[in-house]
Amino acid sequence: MATIHPGTGEPVGTTARERSGAPVSARLGPSAVASVDRSHGEPAGRSITVAVIGATGYAGGEAVRILARHPNVRIVGLVGRGRDHESIASVHPHLATTGLEIDQETPDGEAVFLALPHGAAAGLVPDLVARGSTIIDLGPDFRLRDPADYPRWYHFDHGATDLLAEAVYGLPELHRVELSGLADASTRIVGTPGCYPTATLLALAPLARAGLIADLVVDAKSGVSGAGREAKAEMLFSEVNENVKAYGVNGHRHVAEMEQELAWLSPAPGANPGAAAVDFVPHLIPMTRGILSACHVRPTRAVGQAELDALYADAYKEEPFVRVVASAPSTKHVLGSNRANVFVRHDARTNRILAIGVIDNLVKGAAGQAVQAFNLVHGLPETAGLDTLPLAP
Numbered sequence: 001m002a003t004i005h006p007g008t009g010e011p012v013g014t015t016a017r018e019r020s021g022a023p024v025s026a027r028l029g030p031s032a033v034a035s036v037d038r039s040h041g042e043p044a045g046r047s048i049t050v051a052v053i054g055a056t057g058y059a060g061g062e063a064v065r066i067l068a069r070h071p072n073v074r075i076v077g078l079v080g081r082g083r084d085h086e087s088i089a090s091v092h093p094h095l096a097t098t099g100l101e102i103d104q105e106t107p108d109g110e111a112v113f114l115a116l117p118h119g120a121a122a123g124l125v126p127d128l129v130a131r132g133s134t135i136i137d138l139g140p141d142f143r144l145r146d147p148a149d150y151p152r153w154y155h156f157d158h159g160a161t162d163l164l165a166e167a168v169y170g171l172p173e174l175h176r177v178e179l180s181g182l183a184d185a186s187t188r189i190v191g192t193p194g195c196y197p198t199a200t201l202l203a204l205a206p207l208a209r210a211g212l213i214a215d216l217v218v219d220a221k222s223g224v225s226g227a228g229r230e231a232k233a234e235m236l237f238s239e240v241n242e243n244v245k246a247y248g249v250n251g252h253r254h255v256a257e258m259e260q261e262l263a264w265l266s267p268a269p270g271a272n273p274g275a276a277a278v279d280f281v282p283h284l285i286p287m288t289r290g291i292l293s294a295c296h297v298r299p300t301r302a303v304g305q306a307e308l309d310a311l312y313a314d315a316y317k318e319e320p321f322v323r324v325v326a327s328a329p330s331t332k333h334v335l336g337s338n339r340a341n342v343f344v345r346h347d348a349r350t351n352r353i354l355a356i357g358v359i360d361n362l363v364k365g366a367a368g369q370a371v372q373a374f375n376l377v378h379g380l381p382e383t384a385g386l387d388t389l390p391l392a393p
C-alpha cells in the first residue's frame with residue numbers, strides 16, 4: 001500500500017517533502033481521531049507470531065523485553081549473527097526467564113522486527129515481504145520517502161527503493177490512520193522513527209500544523225544507550241562520565257526525518273519557513289536512557305500562551321502515550337515506559353516559543369513505539385503490551 005498524503009490524496013513519492021497538508025489527525029480533528037477503530041474486531045485471544053532480527057543489540061533486546069509480555073504475541077524466533085541455539089541469557093541476562101534462544105536463521109513470522117545498523121535491513125526486507133511478513137524496522141532504512149536521502153544522509157544506496165513508497169512512517173500520533181490501513185495491504189512495512197525525531201516531532205507537531213514555525217533551533221540531549229551496544233572508544237565510561245559533548249553538528253542524520261515530517265505537517269508549502277532546514281544540535285550526556293529535545297521557535301505571528309495551551313491540548317487529548325505537562329519535563333518522568341511528555345511555553349519577553357519533548361529512547365524512541373505501530377497494523381488495541389508505568393527514581 002502506498003502512503004497516501006492526507007492533504008493531497010496522492011500517493012507519497014520522492015517529492016513528498018515538498019508537498020503540504022496537515023496529517024489526518026489534524027484534518028479530521030480530535031473527535032475523528034477518537035473514532036478511529038483501533039481494534040479491527042480481532043479476537044481478543046489471538047496470538048501473532050513474531051521474530052526479532054538483531055535481538056542481541058539494545059533496541060532488539062528491548063523489543064524482546066516488551067514482546068515477551070505482550071498478550072497477543074508469540075515469539076517464534078530471535079536472530080543474531082553467528083548464533084546457534086544460544087540462550088538469550090548469554091547476551092541479555094535480564095531476559096533469562098523468557099527461556100528464549102538466539103539463532104542465525106530467520107523463521108517465518110507474521111511480523112518481523114528488525115533492529116539493525118542502517119543499510120542492513122534494506123537488504124533483508126524484500127525477501128521477508130515476499131514471505132508475507134509485516135515488517136517493523138527500527139532502523140532508518142524505511143523512514144525516508146526520497147531514495148536520494150539515503151546516499152545523502154546515510155552514505156549508502158538503498159537497494160529496495162520500490163518498497164520505500166509502500167512504507168509508513170511509524171509515528172502513530174502522526175500516521176495512525178495509515179498504520180491501521182496497512183492491515184489490508186499486501187505489503188506492510190513500518191519505518192519506526194528515530195529517537196531524536198520522535199521527541200522533537202511530538203514537541204513541534206501542534207506548532208507545525210498551525211504554521212507557527214518561522215525559525216527553529218532544536219537542542220537535544222541523549223543518554224548513551226542511544227548509540228547502541230557496539231563497543232566504541234568514545235562511549236567508554238571514562239569518556240562519557242562527568243562530560244557533556246555536542247556531536248553531529250551541521251548534519252546529524254535525524255535531520256532528514258525531522259524535515260520530511262515537518263513538511264508533511266505543514267498546512268501549506270512554506271507555512272513553516274523555519275522547518276525547511278532544521279538547525280539541530282544533539283548532545284551526549286552521562287546517563288543510560290532518555291532523550292530531551294528542547295525546540296526554540298520564533299513564531300510566524302503574534303501568539304500567546306492560551307493559544308498554545310489550546311493547540312497542544314487539542315492535539316494530544318486522545319493520545320494514550322503523550323501527556324502535555326505544565327512544568328519543564330524530565331526524562332525520569334517517562335523512564336522505562338512508552339510515554340512522551342510534552343511542554344510548551346511562550347516567552348513574551350523574547351517572543352520565542354520553547355517546546356520540549358522527553359522520551360525513553362529505547363521505548364517510545366524505538367521498541368515501544370515499534371510495538372505501538374505493530375498493534376495498529378495488526379488491529380490490536382494500540383496499548384497492548386505497553387501499559388507500563390515509568391520507573392523511578
Ligand SMILES: NC(=O)c1ccc[n+]([C@@H]2O[C@H](COP(=O)([O-])OP(=O)(O)OC[C@H]3O[C@@H](n4cnc5c(N)ncnc54)[C@H](OP(=O)(O)O)[C@@H]3O)[C@@H](O)[C@H]2O)c1
Nearest residue numbers: 054056057058059081115116139225226228229230361366
Ligand atoms: N539505541 C537506540 O536508542 C535506538 C533508538 C531508535 C532506533 N535505533 C536504531 O535501531 C537499530 C539498532 O540499534 P541498537 O542501538 O540496538 O544497536 P546495537 O545495540 O549496536 O545492536 C545492533 C544489532 O545489529 C546486529 N548487527 C550489527 N551489524 C550487523 C550486520 N552488518 N548485519 C546484521 N546484523 C548486524 C548486532 O548483532 P551482533 O550482536 O552480531 O553485533 C546487533 O544485534 C539502529 O538502526 C538504530 O539506529 C536505536
